[in-house]
Amino acid sequence: MKVLVLNCGSSSIKYKLYNMDNEAVLAQGGVERIGLDNAFIKVKLTNGEKKQIMADLPTHKEGVSLVFKCLLDPEFGAIKDLKEIDAVGHRIVQGGDKYNKSVIVDKQVEQDIEELCDLAPVHNAGHLKGIRAVDALMPTTPQVCVFDNAFHSTMPDYAYLYAIPYELYEKYHIRRYGFHGTSHRYVSQRVCEILGLDVNNSRIITCHIGNGASVAAVLNGKVIDTSMGLTPLAGLMMGSRCGDIDASAVTYLMDKLGKKPQEMADYLNKQSGVLGITGISSDMRDVENAAQEGNKRAKLALEMYDYRIKKYIGAYAAALGGVDAIVFTAGVGENQTGTREQACAGLEFLGIKIDKAKNATIHGEEAIISTPDSKVKVVVVPTDEEIVIARDTKELVEKAK
Template sequence: MKILVLNCGSSSIKYALYNMDDKSVMTSGGAERVGLDGAFVKVKLPNGEKKTVMHDIPEHTEGVKFIFSLLTDPEIGVIKDLNEIDAVGHRMVHGGEKFNKSVVLTDEVLKTFEECIDLAPLHNPANLKGVKAVSELMPGLPQVGVFDTAFHQTMPAHSYLYAIPYELYEKYGVRRYGFHGTSHRYVSKRVCDFLGVNPADKKVITCHIGNGGSIAAVDGGKCVDTSMGLTPLEGLMMGTRSGDIDGGAITFLEKKLCLDADGMSNLLNKKSGVLGITGISSDMREIESANDEGNERAKLALDMYSYRIKKYVGAYAAAMGGCDIIVFTAGVGENQASMREDVCKNMEYMGVKLDVEKNKTIRGEEAIISTPDSKVTVCVIPTDEELMIATDTMNLL
C-alpha cells in the first residue's frame, strides 16, 4: 500500500510518499514560494540524492499537480502511475474540540473543519486547499485528516481552561488546545516501544523543541497538559515567538508602540523569541556559533531558552506526581546536545542524571542519554510526524 502525505502551508506544500508494506519513504520533498515569484520544488530521492526543480506555482492546485507529475517523472519519479497511490493523508492544524482523532475526510467533516478557521486563520485554509486540490486532480481517492490538536483533547478542563469569563469559552472556544500533537503522540509511544515498557504505566514528558517548540505531559499514554495554548504562541521561547508573556505587557506595548491587534500579533509571533533577544537569527545553530564567539545576547537567549524548558519539565513532573521518562525530539531536541545538557543540569533532585559524555555523541538518533542509575530515563527520539500520518491513513482505509 502506498500513502501520500501532504502538509500544505500558506505558501508551501511538503510531501512524502510511503510504501506502507515496509514503512519506507519512497520519495519526499516540498514546494516553496507557492503563489510567489521564484517558486521551486525540492525533491529527495530514495538514494539520498536531492534535486531542486524550478516551476511556476501560482496556487495550491497547480502545486499538487506538479508534485504528482514529479512522482511519475521518468527520471526522478518513483511510481509509474498515480493510481498506485491508495490514499492521501493530510496534516490538519486546528481541529478545535471537534476532532479528537484522525478521520476520513468527507464533505461533512470538511464543513466542520471549516468552522475552526477562526482558530487558525493562516493554517486551516491552506490545509483545505490541499484537500481540494487532490479532490480535483484525483476524484474519489480516499483522503484522511490528521489533526495537530487531536492528541491534546484528553486534557482535563482544569488544564485547558483559561481563568477568564467562562462564557468566552462557551461562545468563542477560547481555551488551550495545544499543537505538535502528532509529534507528541508519536514520540510518547515510540519511546515506550524503544525502552520495552508499557505506556499505560508511565509518566512521560515530551519535549518537541525546534524553531517552534512545545512540551506535553503524557500520563498513561494520554496527554494531560501541554505548553501551547489557543494558538502556537503560548509556552516556550521559540525561534521568533515570545512564548509566555504577561497580558498586561501586551496592552502596555500596544499603547506605547501604537499597534493594533495585527501589529502586536506580528511582533509576538515573528519578531520575538530567539530572534528578538539576539537580533541575529532565529536559527539556534547560528546562535550557538555567536555564543562561542562571546556574544552576550546569544548566551542570554540560550539561557532563557533552556530555562523555560526546564521550568515546564519541572511543572509537569509536579502536575503528574512524578516522571518516568523525558524525551527530546525535533530539530533542537534531536541535534543540540548542549541544550539537552543545560535543560537536565541540576535536576538530580527529581531523579535526572544525564550521561554527559554520551549525550555529546548523540545527534538525530534514538538513544538513552541518562545514566544507568538515573531514576528518570532521558531519551532522544527523532520524531516522524509523516509516518504517523501515513499510519493513521492506512488504518482508516
C-alpha cells in the same frame, strides 16, 4: 497500500509517499514559494541527493500537480500511475474541539476546517487548499485529516480552561488546545518501546524542541497538560515566538507601539523569541555560534531558552506525580546537545542525571543520554509525524472499505 502524506502551509507543501505494506518511504520532497516568484520543488532522490526544479506555481493546485508530476517522473519518480496512490493523508494544525481523532474528509470536514481558520488562519487555510487541490486532481481518492491538537484532547478541563468568564469558552471555544500532537504521540509511544515500558503505566514528558517548541505531560499514554495554548504562541520561548507573556504586557505594548491586534500578533509570533532577544537569527545554530564568539545577547537567549524548558519539565513532573522518562525530539531537541544538557541541569533531585559525554555525541539518532543509575531515563527520539499520519490514513481507509 500506498499512502501520500501532505503537509500544506500557506506557501509550501511537504510530502512523503509510503508503501504501507512495510512502511517504506518511496518518495519525498517539498514545494516552496507557492504564489510567489521563484517557486520550486525540491525532491530527495533515492541515493540521498536532492533535485530542485523551478516552476510557476500560482496556487496549491499547481503545487500538488507538480508533486504528482515528480512522483510519475520516469527518471526519479516512484509510481507509474496516480491510481497507485490509494489514499492521501493531511496534517491539519487546528481541529478545535470538533475533532479528537483522525477522520476521512467529506464536505462537512472541509467546512469545519474552514470555520476553524480564525484559530489558525495561516495553517488551516493552507491545509484546506491542499485538500481541495487533491479533490480537483484525484476526485475519487479518499483523503484523511490528522489533527495536530487531537492527541491533546485528553486534557482535563481544569488543565485546558483559561480563568476567564466561562461563557467565552462556551461561545468562542477559547481554551488550551496544544499542538505538535502527532510528534508528541509518536515519541511518547516510541520511547516506551525503547525502554520496555508499558504505555498504559507510564509517566512521560515529551519535549518537541524546534523553531516551534512545546512540552507535553503524558500519563499512561494520554496527555494531561501541554505548553501551547489556544494558538502555538504560548509556552516555551521559540525561534521567533515569545512564548508565555503577561497579557497586560501585550496591551501595554500595543498602546506604546500603536499596533492593531493582528499587527501585535505578528510581532509576537514573527519578531520575538530567540530572534527578538538576539537580533541575529531565529535559528539556534546561528545563536550557538554567536554565543561561542562572545555575543552577550546570544548567551542570554540560550539561557532564557533552556531555562524555560527546564521549568516546564519540573512543572510536568509535579503534574504527573513523578516521571519515568523525558524525551527530546525535533530539530533542536534531536541535535542541540547544549540545550538538552542545560534543560536537565539541576534536576538531579528529581532523579535526572545526564551522561554529558554520551549526550555530546548524539545528533539525530535514537539514544538514551542519561546515566545508568539515573532514576529517570532521558532519551533522544527523532520524531516521525508523517508515519503517524500515514498509519491513521491506512487504518481509516481500510475500515471504510
